[in-house]
Amino acid sequence: DAGVIQSPRHEVTEMGQEVTLRCKPISGHNSLFWYRQTMMRGLELLIYFNNNVPIDDSGMPEDRFSAKMPNASFSTLKIQPSEPRDSAVYFCASSLVRTMNTEAFFGQGTRLTVV
């Protein structure tokens, strides 16, 4: 099992540019999560999908952020336009939800730097 795969691992971009982060969940998992980690705010959930449908996007900071999951094996998180305060590590996680809660497995993260 390849685990959750995120790309790119590192991204440096200039303020105002569009940034797209990508995630491939573990095959067979039906829930996908996007988290952001910063020194100030720690780990916080941005959005999560169940069966490709967004369930809770209350953590998305503002309209500059958008996320899609066109199919069960791919999701994107887009920031447009990017700002320096968006600099963080963005994690994607997936899990298999059945009748009981299950653990989420995380990707290695994308370290985003906006200059």
Add this chain to the structure above:
Amino acid sequence: AQKVTQAQTEISVVEKEDVTLDCVYETRDTTYYLFWYKQPPSGELVFLIRRNSFDEQNEISGRYSWNFQKSTSSFNFTITASQVVDSAVYFCALSEGSDFGNEKLTFGTGTRLTIIP
């Protein structure tokens, strides 16, 4: 609202010592799930354990053990005979039961553990 508190920001112990990482949680739900994750210097988040609110049995896995006490809303993590490879940031997390199962995780602020050789 759910909340997870890890009061210990940083801990340093000498190799082979035992160390306990504290986690206190708050939730109004009767059904909830508790987790521990490890974040080594390489940055990934590694799942360690999941516990549901109906199972208060302590668990041991090799040098790791977990003590879940609902009466004090605590889910503490002990590493026995610590090793340098245990150096990492450890996160405790909580999710509340829902129709969808694994809903959002609320993380604590983490405890940075340093094992001194």
